[in-house]
Amino acid sequence: MSGVHDMGGSPGGPIDRDQHEVEDWERLADAINSALGARGLQTTDELRRAIESLENYRDLSYYERWTAATERLLVEKNILTREEIDERAAEIERRWSRP
Amino acid sequence: MTYEPGDHVRVLPSEKPGHVRTPDYLKGKSGWVESLIGAFSNPEELAYGLSGLPERHLYKVGFRQADLWNDYEGPAEDRLYVDIYEHWLEPEERGTK
Amino acid sequence: MSGHHPHEETTTSPYAARIRAIEALLLEKGVLTEPEVQDGISYMEARSPANGARLVARAWMDDGFKELLLSDAKRAASELGMEPEHPAEFVVVENTRYVHNLIVCTLCSCYPRAILGRPPDWYKSFEYRSRAVREPRAVMREFGFEPPEGVEVVVHDSTADVRYMILPMRPTGTEDLDEEELARLVTRNSLVGTDVPRTPEA
Numbered sequence: 001m002s003g004v005h006d007m008g009g010s011p012g013g014p015i016d017r018d019q020h021e022v023e024d025w026e027r028l029a030d031a032i033n034s035a036l037g038a039r040g041l042q043t044t045d046e047l048r049r050a051i052e053s054l055e056n057y058r059d060l061s062y063y064e065r066w067t068a069a070t071e072r073l074l075v076e077k078n079i080l081t082r083e084e085i086d087e088r089a090a091e092i093e094r095r096w097s098r099p
Numbered sequence: 100m101t102y103e104p105g106d107h108v109r110v111l112p113s114e115k116p117g118h119v120r121t122p123d124y125l126k127g128k129s130g131w132v133e134s135l136i137g138a139f140s141n142p143e144e145l146a147y148g149l150s151g152l153p154e155r156h157l158y159k160v161g162f163r164q165a166d167l168w169n170d171y172e173g174p175a176e177d178r179l180y181v182d183i184y185e186h187w188l189e190p191e192e193r194g195t196k
Numbered sequence: 197m198s199g200h201h202p203h204e205e206t207t208t209s210p211y212a213a214r215i216r217a218i219e220a221l222l223l224e225k226g227v228l229t230e231p232e233v234q235d236g237i238s239y240m241e242a243r244s245p246a247n248g249a250r251l252v253a254r255a256w257m258d259d260g261f262k263e264l265l266l267s268d269a270k271r272a273a274s275e276l277g278m279e280p281e282h283p284a285e286f287v288v289v290e291n292t293r294y295v296h297n298l299i300v301c302t303l304c305s306c307y308p309r310a311i312l313g314r315p316p317d318w319y320k321s322f323e324y325r326s327r328a329v330r331e332p333r334a335v336m337r338e339f340g341f342e343p344p345e346g347v348e349v350v351v352h353d354s355t356a357d358v359r360y361m362i363l364p365m366r367p368t369g370t371e372d373l374d375e376e377e378l379a380r381l382v383t384r385n386s387l388v389g390t391d392v393p394r395t396p397e398a
Contacts (some may be wrong), residue, residue: 008302008353009124009168012326015338017318025212028219030314031236035228038236044284048304049118049146060211062305062320067211071218080221088217089210096213120356122302124329136285139357157356164351173333176348182356 005052026063033070042073050076100185102132102158109191110160110183118146121187129191130162136182156185243313247278248361249382251288251311252393253375256366265363266290273311281310285358289350291365291392296343298336298351298389299360300328308359312387319388329353339390361387367395 036042050069054060060068074080102108112127120142136159140151164177171177222228251273255262265272269288270280280286286308289297301307302325307315318324328335332351336342343349352360364386370378373396385391 005303006123007322007326008122008300008329010326012323015318015321015323015327015335017339019317022314023209023212025209025215027237027240028233029211029215030240031233032215032219032222032228034236034239035232038232039228041227043145043148045118045142045145045151046148048142051304052118058322061209062317064209064211067215067218071214074218074222079225079227080218084221085214085217088220089213092213092216092220093210120303122353122355124302136287136356136358139283142356157358159358168330172331173349177332177350178348179329179351179353181353182358184356 003052004057023063025067029063029066029070033066036070041077041079042070046073100188100190101156102135102185102188102190104132104134106132107191108132108158108160108188111187111189113187118143119187121183122181124167125162125181125183128162128167130160130166132188133159133161133180135159141184157182158185158188160188240309240313243310245312245382245384245387246379247273247276247311247313248308248384248387249379250276250375251278251361252363252382252387253379255363256370256378257375262363269361278311280308281359283357286311286361287358288361288363289352290363291389293347293365295348295350296389297362298328298332298349299354299362300325300351301354302326302329303355306354306359308361310359311361312384316384316388318390336390339385341391362389364393367393369396 033042033047037044047069050072051065054065054068057065071085075082107129108131109129110121110125110127136157138154139157141155142151145151159180160183162179163175164171164173164179165175167179219233223230251265254276255265261272265288269286273280273286291297305315305320305325307319309315324335329351332349354360364382367381370381381393381396383391383393386393
């Protein structure tokens, strides 16, 4: 059984031709990935594999998948831990929600 | 296995687990080798941090759309090209199904 | 840090905080440096469909360059000061009176980002990735394009280590235009195949 990402030939509805404005965090997701690649810490193939393994693949946007997959790889390679990412993300969100 | 342009090939209906770059919709389908694109480290192994060596040949393989889809809308000449690694192909006798 | 981003307080994605957290941690641990992250940002900002338009306009004006673009696109791109990705191949396919091409990556939305920058949202959509291989003509009609009678449609699914771009046909009535004016006719969608270039009157 092929993965959910392997969707060539599947039925599909009309194509939404709207273009959303790229957000800064999405630019950052791109940048982190190319920087990690340039350092030899991550390859395009590893990123693809990690994206394909996401259980909530269909619920995430393109850059959400990139971010989730990058996190998965960094944890897998023992560069970061999930706990410290959780902690820091929560701190950042608290900071953003302050008036 | 090395192929020449024009060779008739079939995509293996393999269900091997893990990261692959051969889409499901092509498995078991027949087409022809259009050209050799080059040799690349195997992405199926690079995906897990392995070296991916030795390099594998990547072929541009052509398919008649009418052979891929029962309900294809368009003339018989419409076609699809996909880049497929050598280890996903097997030779096929012309005229077989 | 890559700076304060006031709009992020209003974003609804929980992943915004996660990528910022990842950035902060990687910088603190010295895994990446700020200049490297900045370079990553500048890299994508410097790339756009204008690069593709330049390649096309040059090919329209110069048969030798056209031949090079179709046989060794990476070298052609380098000649115009562009830097394609590596180690992937970069291949340009030509639209003719007989053939109209359409590019898709069903597995993950691969795109010649190093030349054209980010792909459009529609290219990354599940609907496009699902339908482009199976019903390319219906997909193109949604974009308002229909190839003339007798033209074959050829789809390229960039499943592996190749990134594709289309060399569209030069519109008629453009003999008097210079290279810059020609480049302005080349739309991003015409480089992917869901459309053809503008005409001078349009």
